Amino acid sequence: MTVLDPAQVGRDAAPRRARWLAVPLPRAARGRPALYAGAGLLLVISVLCLGAPLFTSYSPTEIDALAVLVTPGSGGHLLGTDEFGRDLWARLLYGGRYDLAIAFGATTVTLVVGTAIGMASAYAGGWVDAVVMRIVDLFFAFPFIVLVIAIIAALGPSLRNMFIALWIASWVGYARIAHGQTSSASRYGYVIAAGCLGYSRRRILVRHVLPSVLPFVTVFAMVDAVGNVLLGASLGFLGIGIPQPTPEWGSMISGGQAYVLSNWQLSLIPGLALVLLGVAFSLLGDGLADLLRAKG
């Protein structure tokens, strides 16, 4: 048996490809400031919001008629109080829970469902694929926000209905991306060979197609998460988001509007929080996109 000299065979080895899935994230993230900064910022925000009782002793909804519109730093209120005497810092921390829930809850469901539909449709091909993709086109023909508002208007404003609206309206983005990636992947030699080797459809899709779809939909999910948070806040601002008195950053911005000249921090601070959350997801998305480029 001739065994080749390893050094000779591997000589013109191509640059590292696609190794990042195999290495633990912290190592992969080395030298990737965007990824670190985004993940770090998101972690800090999550810890503050989820651990809210550890960082404030006030309730976000308790009205204190004796401490209305307290200026930041005085009367034991770190960021002051709003027009009902509710502690702004407490509302900010507890309210962030809802924005985080929207970011993760709406995004993960659409990521999984949309990707699965797009992949299955592309792999099935034929008329099934044609029908599914026409449905996707139909969704894209509607302005996204109009669709969401229409669904919420039909179901009534609540956190649950906001999720439902976001799920219905935004799975199509993932479906389209997954569809495109799956179509290209099914022309790859290893996917064709898998068919000849008698692998089941599920095995081919999960083990051979999914790894090349995942990076694209994941990066898109980061962008989508920002969009969902902003949309949730916009709905709160419009008064059709999570109903009062539940604190949510969008509705806090909206509630502070009346005092924008005298107590501008009431709107500004939740606005800044929203921006920070958006920045965290954007950085994370950039970092992941970076990893992706390193792969190709």
Add this chain to the structure above:
Amino acid sequence: MSTPLLEARGLSKHYPFPRTAGQWVRRAAPRVLRAVDDVDLTVESGRTVGVVGETGSGKSTLGRLLLRLERPTAGEVLIDGVSPEEAAPARAHQLRRDVQVVLQDPYTSLNPYLTIGSAIEEVLTVGGMTSHEERRARVAELLEQVGFPAVWSERKPGQLSGGGRQRVSIARALAAGPRLIVADEPVSALDVSVQAQVLNLFQRLQRELDLAYVFITHDLAVLERIADSVVVLYLGRVVETGPADALFAGPGHPYTQALLNAAPALGRSRSTSSAVTGELPDPASPPAGCTFHTRCPFVMDVCRTTRPALTPIAGGLHAACHLHAGSTPDPQAASRPQPVTPDPGTPATP
């Protein structure tokens, strides 16, 4: 003669739409592109059938049909004389695994996310080998068979050269225990020196495992070395076929002659697109009569109107050319030669 390992009869694949939107708009009537048109091909076990032709002649489509990756428009592909579609599920699964594939592009031929070892092991798992130790041992054996040390099973495809990846593709195909490998331009993307090594590997494996190959290439010189018989495709149709030594000694069809003149030595010419003078006609609207008449140095009047049938010529070869057949081909006179069975063809009405 016993039942051949693989037999394609009257195989055609017609794609319903022309390639470009422009062509689609200009010609209102629905058209088909005859990517493969009425091709017969027989593979005996342990033998190599070479398929050659320029880019666009339908080689890859023929390969996909033989592999059952596409449904033919007409004709059938039999393995051991049976069609897997009509066999019982377990038998069909086995018949399919009997025919494996090696493709051209080394960079997409292996899943970049899997180690070489796990890619090969997966074939064994699906094939029903339940013992992990048994599988690892077999993976090591297969890697050695294609010239790799067993310890390389932990490597990812990204750490291999193009030639190395093609070796792994071959090992993965072998893991299914095939009797036939359809190889579509398996060395075309490789450096000339690496080409020779991989061709050697194909030849050695054939001897050791009694493998049959359908070896698809645009480079006739490659076939001179490994093919037992050759099928020359032009615009989806067989223009010449027969034993390799006779074909290389005295090709009968002007197209084969042109291909041969352009590729005098192994690996010298990597592209036959410029080997034959003139452009390949648009496959969506092939010339009438002999489809090669737009480029043929011997063209006669009859060539422009009447399609020549495949007829026997010297040396056991069959060629579709009026120079040999005259204008009155008699399909019944064509005894069915082995291992490549040509098709009598149908003369076009003037």
